[in-house]
Amino acid sequence: MRRRLTARALAEKTELSPDTISRLENGVNVPDETTIDKLAKALGFPKAFFLDRDPDDIDTNAVSFRSFSKMSAKERDAAIAAGCLGLQLAGWVEDRFQLPKPNLLDLSYETDPETAAIALRQYWSLGERPIANLLSLLEAQGVRVFSLSENTASVNAFSFWRDERPFIFLNNFKTAESSIYDSAHELGHLVLHKHGDPKGSRSIEREANHFASAFLMPAKDVRARITRPISVSTVLNSKARWRVSAMAMAYRLHALGALSEWQYKSICIELGKRGYRLGEPIGIERETSAVWRKVLSQLWSERTTKNDIANELHLPLDELEGLIWNLAGPDLRPLDGGEKGLRAIN
DSSP states (O other), rough: TTTTHHHHHHHHHHHHHHHHHHHTTTTSSSSOOHHHHHHHHHHHOOOHHHHSOOOOOOOOOGOOTTTTGOOOHHHHHHHHHHHHHHHHHHHHHHHHHOOOOOHHHHHHHHHHHHHHHHHHHHHHTOOTOOOOHEEEEEEEHHHHEEEEEEOOTOEEEEEEETTTTTEEETTTSSOOOHHHHHHEEEHHHHHHTTTTSSSSSHHHHHHHHHHHHHHHHHHHHHHHHHOOSHHHHHHHHHHHHHOHHHHHHHHHHHHHSOOOHHHHHHHHHHHHTTTTTTTTOOOOOOOOOOOHHHHHHHHHTTTTTHHHHHHTOOOOOHHHHHHHHHTSSSOOOSSSOOOOOOEOOO
């Protein structure tokens, strides 16, 4: 699943029969040394991985996917498999460090996402001000954040609860603004849809989008700061304050009634001509993780490298790096210093 291979494709790569692959997959046969060697070589995983206990499964019905409709089955399975490996890494880290405890509200009873966003902001004492670093805020409130090394726009992000711990996986191949919005979208799923998807995927996606927009761009602050008449320049000058994309900014202004339908469409057309539909020509700096910077720094001080972690978890180094790619900084080098709320367990 992680390598996006069918059983038949894996059989061809390993020169094993499809029936052998099926029997191994279903636990009917115990593989011999030669078979394990072939699997390890074909899949790029260490031999020890195949001798471990099975990774913890993730209940796919409890996973909230961003951009679910655009995803192929292989992309979805690969992302879920990455989530399973992320759970292994999370367990490894939590055995060694005291991470912030989850501090989210269960707002599944709330029917209005805007009201839910206001309630969570009040609970976290954020007021109406813009959020300077959403990633650090989520980590401080106990959300376990990982990255996805999926080089595809079809897999934006996904989230789920596991053992009363909230997890978010982000595709960091996207712009910094898009990653922030995806984080807020997944936060919406975590607080609004903790108990599953009773309304259908499209309905909960709309709710999570509404929540993200309201959480990142509080109505009172937007109305107080936006000057009229609103133009493309107004949108571009304003988006930096709330650290969102130009399109998200225009959408929020339209949702708040500050732009008519005609004005909104006209501004979107002009933004598209300027390159803002596919990216952010003038963007913000990508947020980095306080937790992963601290973890890597502490481990490095103990002369524990990423290779050591990968070996202990019996994972390929590329899979480990994929789970923290771009979260601790572009080059993943250990950094000096640290933040409060996290300490190593002796």
